[in-house]
Amino acid sequence: MESGSPRVSAPVSVAVLVELVRSGTAGGHVKCWERFAESAASLPDSVPGDPGLDLTVYFLGARERVEILSPRVRLVMLRPVLSTAALTSADGAEDVSDLAPHHPRLATLLPRHDVWHLTHCFAYSTTAARLARRAARKGAGRPRVVGSVHTDVPALASVYTRYLADRAVTALPARRDPERMPGGASDRAAEWAAGRAGAWARRRRDRLLRGCDRVLVPTPAGCEELARTLGTDRVSLLRRGIDHARFRPDGTARAWLAREHGVPTDRRLVLFAGRLDASKRVPLLAESLRLLRERGSGVHAVMVGSGAEAGAVRSVLGGDVTLLGALPQERLARVYAGCDVFGFPSRTETCGNVVAEAMASGLAVVLPEGARTTQWLAAPGRDGVVVRSDDVWGWADALGGLVDCPGLLEAMRRRAVATARDVHPSWDRVLAEDLLPVWMPGAAPVFAPPPPLPVPSPGAPPPDPRSA
Structure with a gap:
C-alpha cells in the first residue's frame, strides 16, 4: 500500500447456519435466508468508515457446492452427516435436517468467519457451539455468536414423533388392533413419545440460545418472553420482510x-x-x-x-x-x-x-x-x-x-x-435495521432502503414493468 493511502479494513465475515435442505420448494426458514442473502448482495462494496459485510449462508444439500450471489455473498451447501430423510413420510413434506452432534466439514470452515449465526438446533448449531466453547477455554479469539428463532422446533418435534409412532403402530399385526384405539396402549405410548420429543427439543434449543451473545426473535412478544431469562441486552427483534415485486395482486x-x-x-x-x-x-x-x-x-x-x-x-x-x-x-x-x-x-x-x-x-x-x-x-x-x-x-x-x-x-x-x-418492511430494510447492527455493531449504515413499490388494488391488471 502506498504511503498516505487510507487503510481499508477487512469486511466482517458472517456465517449463517441454516441446517435445512435448500430446494425450490423449501419452506419459509430457507426462503427467509435466501432473501436476506439477495439483499446483502445488493449492498455497496464499501462505505467510508465501514469495513463492509462478507456473508456466507450454509445450507444442507445432496452434494457440496457453492453458489455465488456477489463477490461478498455466497450460498454453500454441505452434505448432512446424519440426515433425517429416512424419517420423513412418503411425500417428503417434512423439512430434512441433520441430527449429527458434530459436522466435521463445517468445523473446518467456521474458523474463517468472525460472526457465527445459529438458526436451528441440530448439527450445524451444535458444531458451532462446541467450537465456540473450546475457543473460550483456550483463551483464543472467540467469534461473536448470534442465534435467531425461526421455527417452533419443540412443537414440530412433538407432532412428527406422533406421526412416526402412528406409522409404526399401523404396521402392527391385525391381532393387535385394539391397542391402536384411542386411549389404547399404543396410543398412550405415542403420546408419551411425542411429549418426550418436544421436551428434548426445547431443552436443546434453550441450551444453545443461552450460549449466544445475542438472540433475535421475530415478534415483540417473543422478545419480552426471552428477555426474562436472557436479559434485555441480549435479545432483539428480527422481523421478516416481504417482496412486493413477487407478491402482488394480479387480475389475470x-x-x-x-x-x-x-x-x-x-x-x-x-x-x-x-x-x-x-x-x-x-x-x-x-x-x-x-x-x-x-x-x-x-x-x-x-x-x-x-x-x-x-x-x-x-x-x-x-x-x-x-x-x-x-x-x-x-x-x-x-x-x-x-x-x-x-x-x-x-x-x-x-x-x-x-x-x-x-x-x-x-x-x-x-x-x-x-x-x-x-x-x-x-x-x-x-x-x-x-x-x-x-x-x-x-x-x-x-x-x-x-x-x-x-x-x-x-x-x-x-x-x-x-x-x-x-406497514410491512422489505427484506432490504430488515437486513439494514435488524441484522447488520447485530452482526456489525457500531458500523456506519450501509444501506438506505428505497420507497416501496406501488401495489395495485385486487382485481386490477399487473402494472407494466417497463413503467417502473
Missing part, C-alpha cells in the same frame, strides 16, 4: 388458476399454503370448509403443500378441494393472487411469512386469536379476521362471514394490500 391470476389447475370460477377460493399436517391444524380448516359447504356457501378450497393430512383433506372435502402439492415461489405467487381468502389456523408459527405474502397479494386473511401470525395485521377486523372461537364452528362462521359478503370481502382485501404496502 384467477383465469390462470382455472386454466392450469381446473379450479371453479363460480366460487370463492379459500387458500392454505404450508405443510398439510397437524402442526398447521389443517384438519380443523378442512372440517370448517366442509361445514361451510353444508350450509350452502359457494366456497372451494385450494391447498398448496404436502403432508400427512393430504389424504384426510381429500376425504373430507372431496371435489371441493384442489390439492396443488409443493410449488416454487414464482408459481405460488400466482396462486395467491388468484384466490380470495387465506385461511391459516396454525399456532406453531414464530412469524408466518405466508400471511404477509397473502396480504400483499390481495387476500383477506383469517387467523386464530393469540397466534403470532396476527402481528401482520395493523387493524384487525379491517385488514384481516381474527377467529376468537378457535374451533370448527368458529372458523366456519369467520370464513362464511367473508365469502358470503362480497362487499366486506373486497373492502378487507383492499385494506390488506394497503397494510402490506405501508
Whole structure:
C-alpha cells in the first residue's frame, strides 16, 4: 500500500447456519435466508468508515457446492452427516435436517468467519457451539455468536414423533388392533413419545440460545418472553420482510388458476399454503370448509403443500378441494393472487411469512386469536379476521362471514394490500435495521432502503414493468 493511502479494513465475515435442505420448494426458514442473502448482495462494496459485510449462508444439500450471489455473498451447501430423510413420510413434506452432534466439514470452515449465526438446533448449531466453547477455554479469539428463532422446533418435534409412532403402530399385526384405539396402549405410548420429543427439543434449543451473545426473535412478544431469562441486552427483534415485486395482486391470476389447475370460477377460493399436517391444524380448516359447504356457501378450497393430512383433506372435502402439492415461489405467487381468502389456523408459527405474502397479494386473511401470525395485521377486523372461537364452528362462521359478503370481502382485501404496502418492511430494510447492527455493531449504515413499490388494488391488471 502506498504511503498516505487510507487503510481499508477487512469486511466482517458472517456465517449463517441454516441446517435445512435448500430446494425450490423449501419452506419459509430457507426462503427467509435466501432473501436476506439477495439483499446483502445488493449492498455497496464499501462505505467510508465501514469495513463492509462478507456473508456466507450454509445450507444442507445432496452434494457440496457453492453458489455465488456477489463477490461478498455466497450460498454453500454441505452434505448432512446424519440426515433425517429416512424419517420423513412418503411425500417428503417434512423439512430434512441433520441430527449429527458434530459436522466435521463445517468445523473446518467456521474458523474463517468472525460472526457465527445459529438458526436451528441440530448439527450445524451444535458444531458451532462446541467450537465456540473450546475457543473460550483456550483463551483464543472467540467469534461473536448470534442465534435467531425461526421455527417452533419443540412443537414440530412433538407432532412428527406422533406421526412416526402412528406409522409404526399401523404396521402392527391385525391381532393387535385394539391397542391402536384411542386411549389404547399404543396410543398412550405415542403420546408419551411425542411429549418426550418436544421436551428434548426445547431443552436443546434453550441450551444453545443461552450460549449466544445475542438472540433475535421475530415478534415483540417473543422478545419480552426471552428477555426474562436472557436479559434485555441480549435479545432483539428480527422481523421478516416481504417482496412486493413477487407478491402482488394480479387480475389475470384467477383465469390462470382455472386454466392450469381446473379450479371453479363460480366460487370463492379459500387458500392454505404450508405443510398439510397437524402442526398447521389443517384438519380443523378442512372440517370448517366442509361445514361451510353444508350450509350452502359457494366456497372451494385450494391447498398448496404436502403432508400427512393430504389424504384426510381429500376425504373430507372431496371435489371441493384442489390439492396443488409443493410449488416454487414464482408459481405460488400466482396462486395467491388468484384466490380470495387465506385461511391459516396454525399456532406453531414464530412469524408466518405466508400471511404477509397473502396480504400483499390481495387476500383477506383469517387467523386464530393469540397466534403470532396476527402481528401482520395493523387493524384487525379491517385488514384481516381474527377467529376468537378457535374451533370448527368458529372458523366456519369467520370464513362464511367473508365469502358470503362480497362487499366486506373486497373492502378487507383492499385494506390488506394497503397494510402490506405501508406497514410491512422489505427484506432490504430488515437486513439494514435488524441484522447488520447485530452482526456489525457500531458500523456506519450501509444501506438506505428505497420507497416501496406501488401495489395495485385486487382485481386490477399487473402494472407494466417497463413503467417502473
